[in-house]
Amino acid sequence: MRGTRACLAALLLACFATGPRPAHAQAGADCDPAGNQQQINACAVRAFQQADARLNIRYREAMESLPADRRVALRQRQRDWLRTRDSGCKAETRRYEGGSAWPLAYYACLERTTSQRTGELGQR
Numbered sequence: 001m002r003g004t005r006a007c008l009a010a011l012l013l014a015c016f017a018t019g020p021r022p023a024h025a026q027a028g029a030d031c032d033p034a035g036n037q038q039q040i041n042a043c044a045v046r047a048f049q050q051a052d053a054r055l056n057i058r059y060r061e062a063m064e065s066l067p068a069d070r071r072v073a074l075r076q077r078q079r080d081w082l083r084t085r086d087s088g089c090k091a092e093t094r095r096y097e098g099g100s101a102w103p104l105a106y107y108a109c110l111e112r113t114t115s116q117r118t119g120e121l122g123q124r
Contacts, residue, residue: 037100044107051114058121085113 029042059078063071089109096102 037104041100041103041107044104044111048107048111048114051111051118055114055118055121058118062121081117085110085117089113 029038031043031046032039033043063074066074089106092109093102093105096105
């Protein structure tokens with residue numbers, strides 16, 4: 001009985017110690033918006049990756065359209081924005097940490113804010 005409790009405690013500790021899966025693990029799952037939580041999370045990761053690809057294209061276009069002296073400023077603003085985006089989404093989804101829906105909330109936030117930034121860069 002004692003050994004069983006120790007084994008169960010170790011198993012529970014291992015489950016809780018792993019925390020949320022990183023993006024690449026979620027991206028490995030098949031996206032199915034009507035599927036299980038891992039499949040729904042994979043859809044959120046994929047949507048963010050697509051938004052990020054669009055942002056990168058728009059950022060390159062914006063950089064190419066600027067004179068060299070203004071590129072440094074845009075690069076710094078973009079770096080600042082990335083830090084703000086990431087920390088903002090972490091704060092916004094803190095209440096979901098450790099839960100199976102955390103990746104969905106986190107990557108949905110990243111996708112939304114990344115799409116907004118793409119629009120802002122298009123207005124330059």
